[in-house]
Amino acid sequence: MSDRLCRPDKPEGVLPPPDHPRDIFRQKKQGPDVTYHMLQTAMAEQGYIADDDLAMAIHLALSLGRPLLLEGAAGVGKTEVARVLSAVRETQLIRLQCYEGLDAAQAIYEWNYQRQLLSIRAAAEDGETGRSVETRIFSEEFLLERPLLKAIRQPVPPVLLIDEIDRADEEFEAYLLEILSDFQITVPELGTITATSRPIVILTANGTRDLSDALRRRCLYAHVAYPDRNTELAILKARCAGIEAQLAGQIVGFVQSLRKEDLEKTPGIAEMLDFAAALSGLGINDLTHDPVVLQATLATLLKTQNDRANITTEVAQRLAGKAA
């Protein structure tokens, strides 16, 4: 409530009615009266079309305060959920990109060694005693916050995105579990730092390896699939507002049937949007008109040599003809 009042650019009088979805989430109200449909609407306003299951999973993650694990193929918009959620809640998005060999120093905290060293040298010249130097260089001032520590020290609950958790090592997964259950981090030199606010945690995975049962059990789960035709149309309309209805239908139909083809790398939503942007950039308003241009714009959808070879001009024309 308070952050609504202290926003200088929006005086009380001109605010939309309080039952507007956008407002509800900004005020961080949660409860039985807030339905997942409101969340769906609020996310749609930010340009993210979530199906019922996904919206419900996010809604529950917000109201139960549990981490949400999103799985699905690359390019179905898992990461985007976190970005949109932070926009809906008007909070910060803190992102931890996982990779093989990610360790605590990169994910949680690290001491600023260079600065400590300089400080020691400077202290020696000033004649400061060893004891006081020690307490000084292991203070907050010299602590480098990494995403996890940063996330639990925010005044307002941020959205913490732990992206591609399956790329991190299993040891890190175990450590993450501890943080996700207690929301506190122990720095030996400083003591235990407890969360000032519980972040909204979104984890994404696309199956590089199996995640441990322990992690799965601690999270709510949603499987994000490729969208169906209507959802994808809605996404396209939300993202490329200027596109004509007929062309939009063709694009979505084309991409949907392309996904059914035998491809090495199936195009995701981002690719579809690139494709649409490419077409509207070239001023095309009918897919079937110019086979050469269509073949050229396929560069936005097909990302391997084999796929390009498999989808010949004839195949592309057939798919475009079906979509039209």
Next chain:
Amino acid sequence: MSRVTKFAAQDPGPTARMAGFMAHLRENGLRLGVGEAEASLTALTHVQSADPAAARSALRAVCCGCAEDTGRFDDLFNAFWLNGGRVAEKVIPAKTPASDHIHSSRNAEGQEADGGSGAPSTPDGGDGEAEADGEGRLMASLHQAKMKKDLRDLVQPEDIAEAQKIAQRLGAALRDRRSRRRKQARKGDQIHFRKVIRQSLATGGEPLQLPRKQRPDRPLKIVTLCDVSGSMTSYAQVFLAFIAGMMRADDSADAYLFHTRLVRIAEALRDKDALRALGRLSVLADGFGGGSKIGASLDQFSRTYARRFVDGRTVVLILSDGYDTDTPELIGTALARLKKRGCKIIWLNPLKGWDGYAPVASGMSAALPHLDLFKPANRLADLAALEEELTRL
């Protein structure tokens, strides 16, 4: 069978009903505990739980843990709350061998009820298959009839323990030590100077600790594809024990069964309780001992799972006799596609141990050019003997 599917109306309150639903899911192979039950109840207070669609979505988010669960959830939900009448087969080892009639009618019933629901435990074309089985059984030996019933009668936990040891040894043999980079390690052959300097900063430039580094092991991942079609039934015992042992010995291993379709069994076999793992496997292996579509199964594997689980550090182990009802070209193209992912392919053929065997089965000869290793195996000892070959691979 109603032991499994208790209908909600008989339970006194919402808590009991939810507990009943959790038990129902658990019986059907989802791994849920008290925590999930509590979370489900809490979740329902946050949604309009009178709305079935909302309740369904909410429970799905709480109870499912992986994509497979998500696919099955709808059927399980319908069966319990909407009284859909789907009868789940209770997974309990039959103490006394039941007569074939009872079994076949139960199977047929289950499959009819499943028909349109698309549950992973039943093939889409499962009905025809079951009938074909029924006819085949008139001529089949007692042994095969037993095979149909329950895998737990077939594979003993002791076998698994032994197979586990062998699998462990094979896994060790497959470890590739050619990594060029060195990583920090507790016991290493070189001093990690970068870390030394870094850590000495904290101690005023004095290197108090000497971190070390070493070339890390780059373990190969083993993906096993086991043929459990009719012609392979007599070897299934060995192979299934081996796979079960492998899954327990090696966290990164992955396993599939195929007969007329492909089933991923890795999740089921990772169950901590060996006996329960086999029980879950029996549910998945519906269609066991039926026809074989090696080509189609390998093709499906190379298109779907292989994309996620097979890379340059993977060994694909195929356990099959190569007798296929599909065209041999399909095997060839499927293996070629698999090979392009950079993996090693090993084919273990139980028939190869026979005197005078030649890979004349058309499927087998189509596969040969793509194999890195083609060996006989029909006993655990044979599998153990592979260790040397694998080291050289």
